[in-house]
Amino acid sequence: MSDHSSSYVPSNGFTRWLDERLPIIRLMYDSFIVFPTPRNLNYLWTFGGILTFCLMAQIITGIVIAMHFVPHGDHAFASVEHLMRDVNWGDLIRYTHAVGASMFFAAAYIHLFRGLYYGSYKSPREIIWIFGVVILLLMIITAFMGYSLVWGQMSFWAVTVITNLFTAIPIVGESITQWIWGGYSVGDPTLNRLFSLHYLFPFIIAALVGLHIWALHVVGSNNPTGVEVKTKSDTIPFFPFYVIKDGFMVVVFMLLFSWFVFYAPNYLGHSDNFIEANPLQTPPHIVPEWYFLPFYAILRAIPDKLFGVIAMVAAIVVLFVIPWLDTSKIKSVSKRPLFMPFFWLFVITCLALGYLGAKAPEGYFLLASQLFTAYYFIFFIVIMPVIGLIETPKELPDSITEAVEGKSGKEGASS
Amino acid sequence: MSSDHNDEGRRDFLMVAAGSFAAVGAAGALWPLVDQMNPDASAKALASIEVDLSPIKEGQAVTVMWRGKPIFIRKRTAEEIKEAVSADSTDMRDPQVDGERAQKPEWLVLIGICTHLGCIPRGQSTGDVQGDFGGWFCPCHGSHYDTSGRIRKGPAPTNLEVPPYAFISDTKIKIG
Numbered sequence: 176m177s178d179h180s181s182s183y184v185p186s187n188g189f190t191r192w193l194d195e196r197l198p199i200i201r202l203m204y205d206s207f208i209v210f211p212t213p214r215n216l217n218y219l220w221t222f223g224g225i226l227t228f229c230l231m232a233q234i235i236t237g238i239v240i241a242m243h244f245v246p247h248g249d250h251a252f253a254s255v256e257h258l259m260r261d262v263n264w265g266d267l268i269r270y271t272h273a274v275g276a277s278m279f280f281a282a283a284y285i286h287l288f289r290g291l292y293y294g295s296y297k298s299p300r301e302i303i304w305i306f307g308v309v310i311l312l313l314m315i316i317t318a319f320m321g322y323s324l325v326w327g328q329m330s331f332w333a334v335t336v337i338t339n340l341f342t343a344i345p346i347v348g349e350s351i352t353q354w355i356w357g358g359y360s361v362g363d364p365t366l367n368r369l370f371s372l373h374y375l376f377p378f379i380i381a382a383l384v385g386l387h388i389w390a391l392h393v394v395g396s397n398n399p400t401g402v403e404v405k406t407k408s409d410t411i412p413f414f415p416f417y418v419i420k421d422g423f424m425v426v427v428f429m430l431l432f433s434w435f436v437f438y439a440p441n442y443l444g445h446s447d448n449f450i451e452a453n454p455l456q457t458p459p460h461i462v463p464e465w466y467f468l469p470f471y472a473i474l475r476a477i478p479d480k481l482f483g484v485i486a487m488v489a490a491i492v493v494l495f496v497i498p499w500l501d502t503s504k505i506k507s508v509s510k511r512p513l514f515m516p517f518f519w520l521f522v523i524t525c526l527a528l529g530y531l532g533a534k535a536p537e538g539y540f541l542l543a544s545q546l547f548t549a550y551y552f553i554f555f556i557v558i559m560p561v562i563g564l565i566e567t568p569k570e571l572p573d574s575i576t577e578a579v580e581g582k583s584g585k586e587g588a589s590s
Numbered sequence: 591m592s593s594d595h596n597d598e599g600r601r602d603f604l605m606v607a608a609g610s611f612a613a614v615g616a617a618g619a620l621w622p623l624v625d626q627m628n629p630d631a632s633a634k635a636l637a638s639i640e641v642d643l644s645p646i647k648e649g650q651a652v653t654v655m656w657r658g659k660p661i662f663i664r665k666r667t668a669e670e671i672k673e674a675v676s677a678d679s680t681d682m683r684d685p686q687v688d689g690e691r692a693q694k695p696e697w698l699v700l701i702g703i704c705t706h707l708g709c710i711p712r713g714q715s716t717g718d719v720q721g722d723f724g725g726w727f728c729p730c731h732g733s734h735y736d737t738s739g740r741i742r743k744g745p746a747p748t749n750l751e752v753p754p755y756a757f758i759s760d761t762k763i764k765i766g
Binding site: 332335336338339340342353354355356357358359360361362364368454455456457459460461475478479480535536537 | 624627628629630633637653655657658659660706707708709710728729730731732745747
């Protein structure tokens with residue numbers, strides 16, 4: 176935490192000299208070695224580390240791919256195939272990048288639901304949460320732009336459909352859309368700018384991750400009980416305990432990652448993207464990548480174009496204000512029996528919207544997406560504020576130490 | 591000491607003046623960076639095309655590109671025109687009479703982009719699904735357009751757009 180004094184002691188002449196000029200080793204030592212971390216964190220808390228790994232993997236593979244990619248409407252598709260077939264290890268690097276995007280989102284969604292379940296967005300962690308939502312938003316934009324660069328049929332039509340969402344804006348919609356396109360339709364100028372921004376955004380994300388971690392290190396990690404750290408016995412140093420725990424889970428995560436890369440690299444993609452972009456023919460069924468499906472389902476659930484777009488944007492924007500929508504002082508859902516079923520219904524809602532986003536919006540599928548979309552917003556806007564006011568939460572342990580070891584004295588001694 | 595008060599006022603003025611100057615300068619410098627993304631001169635240079643209609647037979651449709659968009663040109667049959675005109679009075683989402691949409695009844699010129707989310711409707715080639723109203727059908731989200739390109743069923747908010755065009759002779763049009 177910010178108020179603990181640094182215990183770093185430079186060990187030799189050089190580090191002493193450096194420490195007086197740029198205390199960077201001290202910063203690292205205080206942040207990632209002795210940093211006091213709640214002793215009771217479970218494996219869900221390892222996803223921060225996993226996400227850092229994902230971002231690094233995307234940046235490294237992305238820089239390499241940019242060495243071979245040609246951001247031109249006539250050559251983009253061919254250059255991707257050239258990378259896959261001719262460049263040494265090109266297929267491995269590209270599949271790692273493509274599968275990596277999916278793995279990144281999978282980890283980010285788990286991380287997000289961890290925060291929702293354990294109330295990690297509540298005071299004093301609102302800023303950490305807000306930066307997290309900004310990062311998610313940038314990830315969505317970055318992934319979308321990256322997918323477009325392949326310039327296959329699904330890429331091209333995804334760009335067409337998504338940029339056309341801006342035409343829903345009254346009066347200026349058309350001009351904004353042409354400004355984004357750099358022409359009168361999606362074309363070469365569009366591809367070029369998407370490439371430029373796709374290269375830029377990961378570095379903005381990296382900077383925001385820095386702020387996210389900085390804010391985290393000011394107030395300290397939340398923990399499964401939702402009781403704040405009170406004494407030194409509630410914490411353990413980040414190294415070696417959480418370095419090992421995070422490292423172990425990164426390896427487990429890499430196993431799953433590698434399985435997709437080596438055995439099912441195209442499982443999460445769409446076969447239509449192996450056809451080069453054709454502005455004169457729309458694929459019969461346009462589907463986004465799996466990680467956008469819930470939002471796509473919300474877009475299509477509302478039969479009006481403008482309100483569909485508003486609902487889809489609102490589905491993300493609402494996340495910014497949940498620190499103030501949730502009226503409960505109790506952080507962990509596990510201590511909130513009345514709220515818990517609503518929480519799990521919300522999880523099911525998100526999964527169901529993901530399923531429905533891949534279905535044609537007709538008949539029962541449309542009705543179901545409308546019901547789940549309604550619950551998505553009711554959960555945040557009605558259930559969160561109301562339940563916090565009327566519920567009786569379970570009793571909280573006095574401290575993290577008590578939650579781990581039992582009440583000192585009787586239970587502690589008898590066990 | 592009495593000059594202190596005056597100095598404060600002068601300092602505030604200088605701060606506001608310098609700040610405004612910087613803000614106007616920044617906005618001026620920003621504009622080229624924003625405007626460079628708009629359609630450039632080469633895109634605008636292709637903004638109009640001429641199409642020779644003489645090879646198109648009755649009942650036939652062709653697709654040409656204009657500003658990167660497909661343009662549907664259909665030489666309608668008498669029956670299709672009759673259908674479109676007789677539907678003029680029916681209840682539609684985006685009411686328009688056929689006469690407003692076709693300068694000459696047999697020639698229908700449309701931007702072939704679904705007004706919902708920008709897909710290309712089917713119905714240009716023989717054998718294509720033309721939807722419930724004999725015009726075009728968008729496979730993405732199921733919009734049906736009639737023989738005048740008007741939206742009759744499905745999620746699209748408006749009719750297929752008619753591009754600006756003019757007949758420069760009986761068999762030639764200029765689009766744009």
